[in-house]
Amino acid sequence: MSHQPYEEWIFSDESLTPQQYEAVREHVEKCKQCRQLQTRWQAAQLQMKTEGFVSPAPGFTSRWQSSLAERHAHQQKQSARRLVLFLIGLAMITLVFWTIYTVTTTSLSDFLAMIFATAARFIIFYQEFKLIVLPVIFRVPPIVYLIAWTITLGTTMFLAVVWGGAIWHFSFRKPKSGELAREGVKPNEN
Amino acid sequence: MNNDQPEWLKQALRGDQEAFGLLVDTYQRPVYNLCYRMLGDTGEAEDAAQETFWRAYQHGSRYDFDRPFMTWLLAIAAHYCIDQQRKKHLPSFSIDLMVEEMLPDPTPGPEKSTSKKEEANLLQKVLAQLKSEDRAVIILRYWYEMSEDEIAQTLSTTTSAVKSRLHRARLMIAQQYKVPEAILASGGNSYEPSTL
Numbered sequence: 001m002s003h004q005p006y007e008e009w010i011f012s013d014e015s016l017t018p019q020q021y022e023a024v025r026e027h028v029e030k031c032k033q034c035r036q037l038q039t040r041w042q043a044a045q046l047q048m049k050t051e052g053f054v055s056p057a058p059g060f061t062s063r064w065q066s067s068l069a070e071r072h073a074h075q076q077k078q079s080a081r082r083l084v085l086f087l088i089g090l091a092m093i094t095l096v097f098w099t100i101y102t103v104t105t106t107s108l109s110d111f112l113a114m115i116f117a118t119a120a121r122f123i124i125f126y127q128e129f130k131l132i133v134l135p136v137i138f139r140v141p142p143i144v145y146l147i148a149w150t151i152t153l154g155t156t157m158f159l160a161v162v163w164g165g166a167i168w169h170f171s172f173r174k175p176k177s178g179e180l181a182r183e184g185v186k187p188n189e190n
Numbered sequence: 191m192n193n194d195q196p197e198w199l200k201q202a203l204r205g206d207q208e209a210f211g212l213l214v215d216t217y218q219r220p221v222y223n224l225c226y227r228m229l230g231d232t233g234e235a236e237d238a239a240q241e242t243f244w245r246a247y248q249h250g251s252r253y254d255f256d257r258p259f260m261t262w263l264l265a266i267a268a269h270y271c272i273d274q275q276r277k278k279h280l281p282s283f284s285i286d287l288m289v290e291e292m293l294p295d296p297t298p299g300p301e302k303s304t305s306k307k308e309e310a311n312l313l314q315k316v317l318a319q320l321k322s323e324d325r326a327v328i329i330l331r332y333w334y335e336m337s338e339d340e341i342a343q344t345l346s347t348t349t350s351a352v353k354s355r356l357h358r359a360r361l362m363i364a365q366q367y368k369v370p371e372a373i374l375a376s377g378g379n380s381y382e383p384s385t386l
Contacts, residue, residue, distance in 0.1 A: 011360040041364035047313045048332040053223040056236060060218045061211055063236075064243055068207070071244060 003034055010038045076170055199259060203250035214243050220260065220334070221267050227329045228271035230318045238274065242267040257343075264334065265344045268326045275322035316366045324359040327352055 006027040009020055016024065028035045102111055202209035221242050226235035245266050246253075253262055317325050326345060330336045338356070342349045 007361075008357075011357060011364075037361075037364045040367045040369055041360060043369040044313065044316070044363045044367040045332070047309055047367075048328075051310060051313065051333070053219050053333065054226045054235075055219050056222040056239060057232075060222070060236075060239070061214045064214045064218075064240055065207075065211060067240055068244070068247070 003031065006031070006034055007037065010034065010041060073170060080170070200255075203246075203253050205247075205250065210243075210247055213246075217260065217263055218243075221263060223333065224264055224267045224329060225271055227314070227317060227333065228268070228322065228325060229274065230314055234274070238267065238271055241270055245270070261336075261340060261344050264330070265346070268330070268345060272322045272326060312367065316363055319366060320359050320362060324355045324362070327355040328359045328363070331356060 006024050009016055009024050010028075024038075028038055102114070106114070198209040198212050202213040218239065222235055222239040225238035225242070226232065229235050229238060242263065246263055253259070317328065320328065323345070327341055330341045330344060331338075336344065338349050338352045342352045345352070
């Protein structure tokens, strides 16, 4: 038995003409398969229409705002990581290109000579620096050394604390409610 | 630009976090419902709904104010859920065995609410058997009362593809949604046809 176009009409969203309606009714009376389809489809359709919307657990907006803060922190960390990787990559590429350029434009012996000459120039510069600076340093009273060391050490420690604090802040610390409020986060709805 | 959109919505899509909180408050239910119907699990639905709002927050500048906002948001949710389903490759299992367990109890009275819950579970399980694209079409049609054109726009497909998916999905639901034998025997008179 052919089930078309009855099957099509059973599932149709559009209103049927009286003739189509009558044809479906007659077919469904005779055809068990289509009758079953029609009944089940109507039951399912009714169920879908009466089901309504399912709501999330209370506090969805608060959870979203917390996750937004976390995602922002994650994005910042990723950006910092990308910047460091980019700078390292740039330095490596520059080094590789410089080495290739130098090796291809000069002979190996010239290249080695250039490296040794550069090293020698650094040593000479260091020796000359010592000759000029050391006599001056020896004439400075000991109290100035003490002050200079204190300032240097103090500054280094301060910078180390700031650096460590910044890493902790961006990596581990969860935002406080005051900060969340400044970012437009509402207190927990629960 | 469509001036019917509320000002807070425009602010939210420009990245104002306070306004976006209001947007989440307003649209959480329809977005969560779509994710739940698509994924069938409350935890996954929560994650998917959160991800939907995050994507909307990130790409707010791409929103075309001439389109209904809800359609845009539901499009993000539907595409995300379809992708999740594709990644998961759900193991298939016997629908017959499953629906036998979930067969609704025709007994009226105090157990009616349990029976209703079972029917809801049964519907959700039948939905889970559909292809994710077909399921999305059915959900948008019957829960969100979208037209075929609106569904096509939401799922970035053609109206004819939506029609064909709707037909396939309806047929599958009708084959798998097992109603009590008493109703079947009576020719389904307990259910008022909507179109006949």
